[in-house]
Amino acid sequence: MQTSTQPSAPYQNRTKKSPSVKIVLLIWILLIAAGITAAYLYSNHLKHEMLQQLQRDSRQQMNELKLSYEAKFEALSGEVKELESKVQSFNELLTFTKDNATSKTDNSNKLYTQLNEVKKQLSVLQQKMDLLK
Structure with missing residues (x-):
């Protein structure tokens, strides 16, 4: 070995x-x-x-x-x-x-209202007059 x-x-x-x-x-x-x-x-x-x-x-x-x-x-x-x-x-x-809006305006408004009423009355009177003719 x-x-x-x-x-x-x-x-x-x-x-x-x-x-x-x-x-x-x-x-x-x-x-x-x-x-x-x-x-x-x-x-x-x-x-x-x-x-x-x-x-x-x-x-x-x-x-x-x-x-x-x-x-x-x-x-x-x-x-x-x-x-x-x-x-x-x-x-x-x-x-x-x-x-x-013063008193003057109120017066003019009153006058305007009255004027309208007068116009209405005038127209009614005008109609009555026309009927009478």
Whole structure:
């Protein structure tokens, strides 16, 4: 029996495979870390894009709301101006009526009423005269 101090062939193959397994495991760990990092960066990119889109949409909606509000405000402002002019004319009419509501006006109203009664009586008399003819 001969004993040798050199390792046998199968043992030499195992030592050579051992470092390559370490390298493969290291590469796999690096790939996994790169994948996780890429996923994290991509999710941040998507989040950033989504926030920008939401900001654009909200600005657009705010502008539309502002335009709608301004249009309604203008319409209401026009209606208020119309009402103000009607109130002003009504106030002028009340002032005119108040100024003319004196005893002189009351007398002229009485005279007008009496004149209408006299006209009616004249027309009745005219009819009677026509019958007598």
